[in-house]
Amino acid sequence: MTSHLKKVELHCHLEGAAPPALTAAQARKYGVDISAHLRDGVYVWHDFASFLECYDQVSKVYKTDEDYALLTETYLDGLAGIGTIYSELIVSPDHGKRIGLGADAYISGVCEGIRRAKEKGGIEARLIVTGERHFGPESVIGAAEYAAKANNPVITGFNLAGEERMGRVADYARAFDIARDAGLGLTIHAGEVCGAFSVSDALDAVRPSRIGHGVRAIEDADLVKRLADLGTVLEVCPGSNIALKVFPDFASHPLRRLRDAGVKVTISSDDPPFFHTSLEREYELASQAFGFSDADIDAMTQTAIEAAFVDEETRKTLLARL
Numbered sequence: 001m002t003s004h005l006k007k008v009e010l011h012c013h014l015e016g017a018a019p020p021a022l023t024a025a026q027a028r029k030y031g032v033d034i035s036a037h038l039r040d041g042v043y044v045w046h047d048f049a050s051f052l053e054c055y056d057q058v059s060k061v062y063k064t065d066e067d068y069a070l071l072t073e074t075y076l077d078g079l080a081g082i083g084t085i086y087s088e089l090i091v092s093p094d095h096g097k098r099i100g101l102g103a104d105a106y107i108s109g110v111c112e113g114i115r116r117a118k119e120k121g122g123i124e125a126r127l128i129v130t131g132e133r134h135f136g137p138e139s140v141i142g143a144a145e146y147a148a149k150a151n152n153p154v155i156t157g158f159n160l161a162g163e164e165r166m167g168r169v170a171d172y173a174r175a176f177d178i179a180r181d182a183g184l185g186l187t188i189h190a191g192e193v194c195g196a197f198s199v200s201d202a203l204d205a206v207r208p209s210r211i212g213h214g215v216r217a218i219e220d221a222d223l224v225k226r227l228a229d230l231g232t233v234l235e236v237c238p239g240s241n242i243a244l245k246v247f248p249d250f251a252s253h254p255l256r257r258l259r260d261a262g263v264k265v266t267i268s269s270d271d272p273p274f275f276h277t278s279l280e281r282e283y284e285l286a287s288q289a290f291g292f293s294d295a296d297i298d299a300m301t302q303t304a305i306e307a308a309f310v311d312e313e314t315r316k317t318l319l320a321r322l
Ligand SMILES: Nc1ncnc2[nH]cnc12
Pocket: 013, 016, 055, 161, 162, 163, 189, 192, 240, 270, 271
């Protein structure tokens, strides 16, 4: 049982956390037919590309700042209810633009949700603005410029998500220069759909302090050593990896091997309802499927706080709460 453990999550996509029931209600409210992507309370997709498409279509039924406040509040309330003290949400102001809401209204709705959840459950949260590879380098630069200029203390990080098979990390390096110059924390989705080369690319072109997934680094022993030596923190999402068939089962998932090789690992849920998981389940999996002790799991949670994109005062407070 891990219900007594304090929890931290570094890697969850806001729209990817949308509860199916809420998405169904939103679709009804706007008269949108979502049946191709949500059936009988289950999101419908069959591979990584169709997952991204499903994710995009689901995102489109969240249209106003209040919709985003409600979505954020709902997810964070759930996290607080299972003992989560800190959450980083991956958000896409670009998406706000694409749906005609505008990036500022999108972020302002999300921030309102964070405020409400913190007031009720004491959960601390920050935002990581992401660019999406499949919208191309110019769009990713636009996302970085937005994050850099936002001057919003809740936006503390920059990420690159989306179709990993599109382009190489170096194509997006300029966006990371902009984010780095603005003092944002850097993390990159790599080594999820693509192999170890993608993680090496991220280290060579950007050298982020964290990597989203990174689990396919296990295919290259020298790279595993490089990650351990650099102290790069992996945001590992085992349930997502199994749902997307990155590994056939938990027995072959490399979380324990990476940890034992000295790589800093943390656990997160990624897009929980899309992958039939939750942060609560990921913590349970760490215990039951991977055999980690409470002390092992607490150490991962501590690693997550140490790697969090927060000011030092907040980090100290979070460490004290753990
Ligand atoms: N697991 C994932 N990988 C890449 N991009 C994503 N966007 C949402 N979830 C993602």
